[in-house]
Amino acid sequence: MRQAMFTKILEADLKLFTNQSSSALSNTVVYEVQNGSIMLVNSILSLTRNGLTLLALTGYLLYLNWKLTLIVTVMFPSVAWVMRVLTKRLHKITKASQSATDSLAYVVEENVLAHRDIRLYAAQNSQAERFSHLSDSLRHLAMKSTVAGAAMTPMTQMLAAIALSAVISVALVQSASSGTSVGGFVAFVSAMLMIIAPIRQLSEVSSPITRGLVALERGLDLIESTASETEGSFSKQRACGDIEFSQVTVSYSPESAPALKDLSLSIKSGETVALVGASGSGKTTLVNLLCRFVDNSAGHVLLDGQNIKDWSLQSLRAQLAFVSQHVVMLNDSVAANVALGMPIDAEKIKHCLKAANLTRFVDELPQGINTVVGHNATQLSGGQRQRLAIARALYKDAPILILDEATSALDTESERTVQDALEQLIKNRTTLVIAHRLSTVHHADRIVVMDTGRIIETGSHTELIQRNGQYARLYKIGLHDGTLESATI
Ligand SMILES: Nc1ncnc2c1ncn2[C@@H]1O[C@H](COP(=O)(O)OP(=O)(O)O)[C@@H](O)[C@H]1O
Ligand SMILES: [Mg+2]
Incomplete structure (x- = not known):
């Protein structure tokens, strides 16, 4: 992908260079995509490991007591809803952070380019102010993103806890009427407690996935939405020069x-x-x-x-x-x-x-x-x-x-x-x-x-x-x- 992006830069319509600063382009090519793919790869690893554990435990629960297990499935729509809302928010914040990072890098680019003029005309203070203003807004966005990412875990945990208590209550009522064995009950509750860890880790994965996807989106955008220079097919070894x-x-x-x-x-x-x-x-x-x-x-x-x-x-x-x-x-x-x-x-x-x-x-x-x-x-x-x-x-x-x-x-x-x-x-x-x-x-x-x-x-x-x-x-x-x-x- 990195090579495809660089090839694109070599053949892009010249408008690209008016619309995007060199720092924004190098951010995309060098940093964003690398970062995005690392996040995605780690997420996929965790997704596979925890997904498989979850699947196995759910199977075991169904085998132990399928009626009770059905109660657990009630919490899935709520988890999905929480994830959707938070992911949307995270997506927006990540996009905003990207452009804030670009603006910040642009200030550095300009100040490197004009380092002599800035010193000679004593513009350091205004530049420092400009930088700290942008840096603050980036920090602000980073906080928001951390909060949105972290909110996922307690909310899914809470839902899992509610489901668990519902299951235990129903199981108690069930055992009173139909006489479930103590061993069966303990096995069921242990399996249910074990299922919480993979659910938590799965909910934690959605934040890096969103961030990674937004980063890759930016790279794909560069490759797919940037127009190439248009050309014909006429060629000549050496023109006369009319x-x-x-x-x-x-x-x-x-x-x-x-x-x-x-x-x-x-x-x-x-x-x-x-x-x-x-x-x-x-x-x-x-x-x-x-x-x-x-x-x-x-x-x-x-x-x-x-x-x-x-x-x-x-x-x-x-x-x-x-x-x-x-x-x-x-x-x-x-x-x-x-x-x-x-x-x-x-x-x-x-x-x-x-x-x-x-x-x-x-x-x-x-x-x-x-x-x-x-x-x-x-x-x-x-x-x-x-x-x-x-x-x-x-x-x-x-x-x-x-x-x-x-x-x-x-x-x-x-x-x-x-x-x-x-x-x-x-x-x-x-x-x-x-x-x-x-x-x-x-x-x-x-x-x-x-x-x-x-x-x-x-x-x-x-x-x-x-x-x-x-x-x-x-x-x-x-x-x-x-x-x-x-x-x-
Ligand atoms: N990349 C550009 N984007 C927008 N306007 C431009 C650009 N380059 C030149 N211009 C404008 O086009 C006009 C002609 O510029 P230019 O061809 O560079 O003049 P010259 O070389 O005769 O000094 C100027 O008014 C200039 O402001
Ligand atoms: Mg000129």
Whole structure:
């Protein structure tokens, strides 16, 4: 089940990660299901042992005196009723505890992520308060759950005691009239007293069973109710790289304005297109659309004349190398990070690292390209991480390259050296470049200026300057500042 859940996470629709935090998902996969199955296994063991004892003793009682035994069966509906009520309550409390545990884990997740900001802005007190509030409500739920679970035992015991006294009274009356032997009476009462222990243990089992089932339910929910990414079956070894966006609209939520509105753009194979525009204008959304990280609600996107929704995801994504705004590295060696998903070829890796201007950095590492970079490579500087991501894109050697502010964390000098690598990379490939610095988009075949999800201008650098529109205005601001390199939008 754990493996099925992890497989699901690997192929789930990306909405899953907006709806659930990483702590909630790891809770489900790592902790809940393990816990749930332990509870269920223990319960089944106890259920078998005590169930068999109960059955044997009931048989013996029936053999001794079936009329009296029938009185005992009267208590079964009452026990069943008590169990039902308490189990329902326990189910509700367990569900609530799960979400309280998730909220608590989420606070820990956030505080680990933002540990520096919390210290710097002295937010410890408010965070401690937030945690203790949630922790209290979890403790409260745990108390309720213990009470509900524990209530089962005295209530069934009480019912058993009532049944027992009824039996003894009736037996006394019976023996007075029909003369039951003393031995028979003692045997019957001993068997009845012996039956109480398994009944008690059986009633104790219902609480872990409920908790275990709720935990497993959560795992099954993840496996069965999470949508997988949809895909087609078209595949191609290597795409030519003709891209066509035709009247696409993308909305992240029905309430907010669409991130892309009726946008049309066609990019020829081998062309380099730069996207510029204010932040929030939809540049990242446009390139995410091509990778199918978001889906368009209207219009269509074609790659090599084929709707990307008809492409198999594996084949589509094999055509794309993406250096994104937010670089994520795995806690693995430099080589494994560069070759991510592909076989490691040390020579090729060294070549890519050299092109990304990282040779000196890697040579200084204790184990060279086999050095493990740590959790999300946080020991590396922003620029080094970004160059590592560029090396990863170089290694993939895909026909379409997407650079989403790929050099934003680099200083001017290393940007210039990486620029050479990028220029090599751009050759013979369809490239989409998003850049803050206008100097880096200068050489693109075509510049597309975007604003609030639409294209407002397109043309080459010279054409756009001549047109004297938005691009020219932004460009002039850059010139006024004296340094074109720092002209940012
Ligand atoms: N995951 C998301 N969920 C909801 N809204 C989003 C998401 N990503 C981006 N947006 C919204 O879509 C718009 C375009 O964002 P984006 O494409 O990231 O812009 P850019 O890359 O040009 O800065 C913004 O208004 C942003 O708030
Ligand atoms: Mg962006």
